[in-house]
Amino acid sequence: MEEADSKLDLSTFLLSSIHDMKNSMGVMVAYLQDALTTPGDVPADSGAREKTAQALYEAQRVSDHLVQLLALYKIDQAFYPFDSQYHVLADLSREALARVADLAELRGITLECDCDEELCAWLDYDLIFGVVVQALHNALRYGKGRVMLRVRPHASGARISVEDDGPGFPDFLLAQGNARARGISFTTGSTGLGLYFAGLVAGMHKGAGRAGMLRLENGGPLGGGVLMLELP
Amino acid sequence: MLNLPRPDLSSTEILVIEDYEGMRRILRDLLSRAGATRVTFAANSQAAVPLLERHRYDAVLCDLHLGQGLNGQQILEEARHRQLLAPHTVWLMVSAEKTAEMVTGTMESRPDDYLLKPITETLLFTRLSRQMARRRDLAPIEQAMRDREYLKAINLTEAQLGQPTPHLWDLKRLKADLALHVGNHAHAREIYLEALGERDLPWAHLGLAKIHFLEGRHAEARAELEQVTRGNRAYLEAHDWLARTLDKLGDLDTAQAVLNAALTTSPHAPTRQGQFGEIAYRRGDLETAAGAFRRQIDLARQTPLKAADPYLWLSRVQLARGKGDEALRALAELSVDLREDDTARLLARALEIPVHLQAGARERARALTQELSGELSAQAHELPAEAILELAKPLMELGEKDTAATLLTSLVGNNHEHPEILERAKAVFAQAGLADEGHALVDRATRAATESMNQGVKLAREGKLDEAIEFTREARARMPNNPRLLLNHAFLLIAWMEQYGRDLRIASEARSCIETARRLKPGEKRAGELLTKLELVGNDFGG
Numbered sequence: 203m204e205e206a207d208s209k210l211d212l213s214t215f216l217l218s219s220i221h222d223m224k225n226s227m228g229v230m231v232a233y234l235q236d237a238l239t240t241p242g243d244v245p246a247d248s249g250a251r252e253k254t255a256q257a258l259y260e261a262q263r264v265s266d267h268l269v270q271l272l273a274l275y276k277i278d279q280a281f282y283p284f285d286s287q288y289h290v291l292a293d294l295s296r297e298a299l300a301r302v303a304d305l306a307e308l309r310g311i312t313l314e315c316d317c318d319e320e321l322c323a324w325l326d327y328d329l330i331f332g333v334v335v336q337a338l339h340n341a342l343r344y345g346k347g348r349v350m351l352r353v354r355p356h357a358s359g360a361r362i363s364v365e366d367d368g369p370g371f372p373d374f375l376l377a378q379g380n381a382r383a384r385g386i387s388f389t390t391g392s393t394g395l396g397l398y399f400a401g402l403v404a405g406m407h408k409g410a411g412r413a414g415m416l417r418l419e420n421g422g423p424l425g426g427g428v429l430m431l432e433l434p
Numbered sequence: 435m436l437n438l439p440r441p442d443l444s445s446t447e448i449l450v451i452e453d454y455e456g457m458r459r460i461l462r463d464l465l466s467r468a469g470a471t472r473v474t475f476a477a478n479s480q481a482a483v484p485l486l487e488r489h490r491y492d493a494v495l496c497d498l499h500l501g502q503g504l505n506g507q508q509i510l511e512e513a514r515h516r517q518l519l520a521p522h523t524v525w526l527m528v529s530a531e532k533t534a535e536m537v538t539g540t541m542e543s544r545p546d547d548y549l550l551k552p553i554t555e556t557l558l559f560t561r562l563s564r565q566m567a568r569r570r571d572l573a574p575i576e577q578a579m580r581d582r583e584y585l586k587a588i589n590l591t592e593a594q595l596g597q598p599t600p601h602l603w604d605l606k607r608l609k610a611d612l613a614l615h616v617g618n619h620a621h622a623r624e625i626y627l628e629a630l631g632e633r634d635l636p637w638a639h640l641g642l643a644k645i646h647f648l649e650g651r652h653a654e655a656r657a658e659l660e661q662v663t664r665g666n667r668a669y670l671e672a673h674d675w676l677a678r679t680l681d682k683l684g685d686l687d688t689a690q691a692v693l694n695a696a697l698t699t700s701p702h703a704p705t706r707q708g709q710f711g712e713i714a715y716r717r718g719d720l721e722t723a724a725g726a727f728r729r730q731i732d733l734a735r736q737t738p739l740k741a742a743d744p745y746l747w748l749s750r751v752q753l754a755r756g757k758g759d760e761a762l763r764a765l766a767e768l769s770v771d772l773r774e775d776d777t778a779r780l781l782a783r784a785l786e787i788p789v790h791l792q793a794g795a796r797e798r799a800r801a802l803t804q805e806l807s808g809e810l811s812a813q814a815h816e817l818p819a820e821a822i823l824e825l826a827k828p829l830m831e832l833g834e835k836d837t838a839a840t841l842l843t844s845l846v847g848n849n850h851e852h853p854e855i856l857e858r859a860k861a862v863f864a865q866a867g868l869a870d871e872g873h874a875l876v877d878r879a880t881r882a883a884t885e886s887m888n889q890g891v892k893l894a895r896e897g898k899l900d901e902a903i904e905f906t907r908e909a910r911a912r913m914p915n916n917p918r919l920l921l922n923h924a925f926l927l928i929a930w931m932e933q934y935g936r937d938l939r940i941a942s943e944a945r946s947c948i949e950t951a952r953r954l955k956p957g958e959k960r961a962g963e964l965l966t967k968l969e970l971v972g973n974d975f976g977g
Contacts, residue, residue: 221530231552281534282666286635296560408634
């Protein structure tokens, strides 16, 4: 077999495997959610419940990552259908919060939202939705009791922040906060995929002479980590 | 804020098109949580299309990938094309991933929204509620468009834009597209520019490019389109327009490459395959052309887009490749697939003539010619230009000069302002050593067409409107596919109604002229303007 052929085969193979894994993870997430919400399946206050909730979190994390990998591949190969539309941000917020509501309840975390009903912004719904849900998952993992989704007008666009009351981001992540080009960090074991994706997505949103930005901070209103997505 | 109210779907008629039984159960369960009881299920297109023909659903949930038959995209396009959906019907496409067709295709190919799997209760209900509200707001505009009352549609759009609306840019985009449709380029352009002031929006670039293209500024159209296509092959409609533009600019190599990129993203669009095939043919890339027309035929066979053209092209290409058997096979397929279409059946038989001739079966070709010459002469006005040019040469060679002349005369009558076709008509005679006769025929037919135009105008100027109309009506019978004549005739009919009041029969005659002219010469600005005038005659809105 020619070398070029074997390379092509591998990337096709990887791609179809990612699709396949994504679908399997979707089914797994559905089963776990079902088990946790069906009365009597996993008794409350049991160790099993805690473990099932943890498994659900991990399954969602893997699923999010696979979706991001697919999107990254399309963006890299220049056929992602980027679709900027003028969306009502309250709709997006509601949908994102509802997506993580089960997990929040299991972890005993209160989800809060602060969003102006009328506020609109130009954005690719799927990409921004993906980033916000992932940020919420992350905040639910590290938060102690509260997670807040805050949406505010910012310059001509909007700023979407996800805040928690946890210990905040470790220094190395803060340092990398706005750097888009990061390799895999072997010392921390973080692939940086989530942040890379968020930064890339922010930067793809351009308008009013500016590009979107991703910012990480510690010690926001809730005292923990704050992830901010600024859209022009 | 956190608790999403479930919509009340108790009186909503919903169709679910889903091949996977497990997914049907999940959707049934989810929908029932919102009180939906009027839910119908179809497992594939064969089951779905008859249901869509019989009922007007409020919402359709359709999986993109269905096991057999048409996929979700094709069902949507068929349903829109045949107007099987009510103006307020919401179409949600269920898919594992966001595809280019769903986002960047034409207006007909885009669903209202798409649901990416896994489908959760929140996802389903937020999207369904949002789109049902949107469709409800836009339905009167959609209805006006269906009634082809474009001015009314524009006025309704303006009225909604005068109030706070969550669909601000949907409405503006719609208004721009409507303005473009009725030939009000200045207004459309204003909105596209405003949009580009907001964001680098592909649809606004595309809109500006269409205006450039329609006004003949092809280089500007290309520059505008390249801003969209450069580096991204997901924007399908922009690729199609770029190829069309490059074709006008004579850059066939790049046009083919552009279509190839769009086909890599989305290979299932029959029209795009046809465009690709024609360009490949003209570049002399016959093998590619044959493949493209083959795919176009297969993709369109079960859809309303099925037409004779791709079969004729395939036969033409195979003949040019020296594969007469394949050419005959394409023609045989045509007479089976379009058996209810008389012209298609006639063409399928007539185009065997050049194939037999090339194969040296001269007697067979001659017998067929004699059998069909009467029918060909009678239907000459309805035959496509390419087919006439293809037939005229062998007819000449077989001594059927009169039939050839009849066909070419009607070709010239329908295309008297199309220099390339006139030259090709003359070339048929020249090749038979009858150059002078060819010139004379083309001159005569062109003059007859021009005189018909002038005479109609002259009579109208003299105030003899009825006579003028009788005259252009008679000319239309001889030249039913001449865009200028059609528009002149429509103009006179409208002038008549302005004088004597609206008349249903006259209005529909005018509309049919304008629409045929528009199909023959897409984007003709005068056609849009006449549509507007036609709408204003005897109506008290607009102005």
